Amino acid sequence: xxxxxxxxxxxxxxxxxxxxxxxSDIGAIASFVGLARDMNDGSGVxxxxxxHYPGMTxxxxxxxxxxxxxxxxxxxxxxIHRVGRLLPGDPIVLVAVAGSHRGEAFAAxxxxxxxxxxxxxxxxKEETPEGERWVEARASDDAAAMRWGKTD
Amino acid sequence: MKLRVxxxxxxxxxxxxxxxxxxxxxxxxxxxVAQLQARGGVWAEELAAxxxxxxxxxxxxxxxxxxxxxxxxxxxxxPVTGG
Numbered sequence: 001x002x003x004x005x006x007x008x009x010x011x012x013x014x015x016x017x018x019x020x021x022x023x024s025d026i027g028a029i030a031s032f033v034g035l036a037r038d039m040n041d042g043s044g045v046x047x048x049x050x051x052h053y054p055g056m057t058x059x060x061x062x063x064x065x066x067x068x069x070x071x072x073x074x075x076x077x078x079x080i081h082r083v084g085r086l087l088p089g090d091p092i093v094l095v096a097v098a099g100s101h102r103g104e105a106f107a108a109x110x111x112x113x114x115x116x117x118x119x120x121x122x123x124x125k126e127e128t129p130e131g132e133r134w135v136e137a138r139a140s141d142d143a144a145a146m147r148w149g150k151t152d
Numbered sequence: 153m154k155l156r157v158x159x160x161x162x163x164x165x166x167x168x169x170x171x172x173x174x175x176x177x178x179x180x181x182x183x184x185v186a187q188l189q190a191r192g193g194v195w196a197e198e199l200a201a202x203x204x205x206x207x208x209x210x211x212x213x214x215x216x217x218x219x220x221x222x223x224x225x226x227x228x229x230x231p232v233t234g235g
């Protein structure tokens with residue numbers, strides 16, 4: 001299990017290698033990498049800055065992973081989220097889930113991202129030609145989290 | 153009761169406050185929000201009932217009717233946009 005909030009970039013291959021190293025019980029690893037885009041809501045985005053709530057962030061991410069583990073049998077999870085200033089094309093978030101079979105790995109990976117989008121205290125501020133602006137939460141993200149059912 | 157209140161992201165900027173310690177006369181999150189709204193101006197505007205914001209008590213997101221406790225860490229912030 002690895003849950004990290006960091007400024008530095010990460011490398012998917014290295015994370016997946018670390019997950020597999022020295023074990024032969026893993027049958028599937030599903031991964032997701034979220035990237036900073038150069039365009040959002042009709043404006044060019046030159047850079048974005050990710051702010052978070054130190055302390056709560058780590059707790060919220062651990063809770064997401066714990067919830068995923070209660071729903072599926074998982075062999076390992078790596079979750080890395082970056083903070084600070086990022087440029088278009090930079091990786092923002094990585095989720096990698098190892099399981100015996102692909103079903104639980106795919107499902108848990110998507111579940112963790114859907115829950116992260118609505119529960120982990122991160123906020124994005126974009127630099128656009130019109131000035132700086134805070135990204136607004138999307139109703140579609142709430143809908144994506146809702147389809148997994150209520151947990152609280 | 154004494155509370156430590158934190159504000160994040162757009163709310164921190166709009167309210168011009170990242171953190172404060174205050175004495176709350178009530179016992180729930182709703183009481184605290186009402187006390188902050190009573191400051192008027194941008195506080196009344198940003199914390200109005202029709203505005204979207206979240207409240208965490210001791211780092212867990214809670215509903216407005218949640219109870220507060222002495223020296224709790226309360227955070228008020230916009231809906232999250234990470235990932």
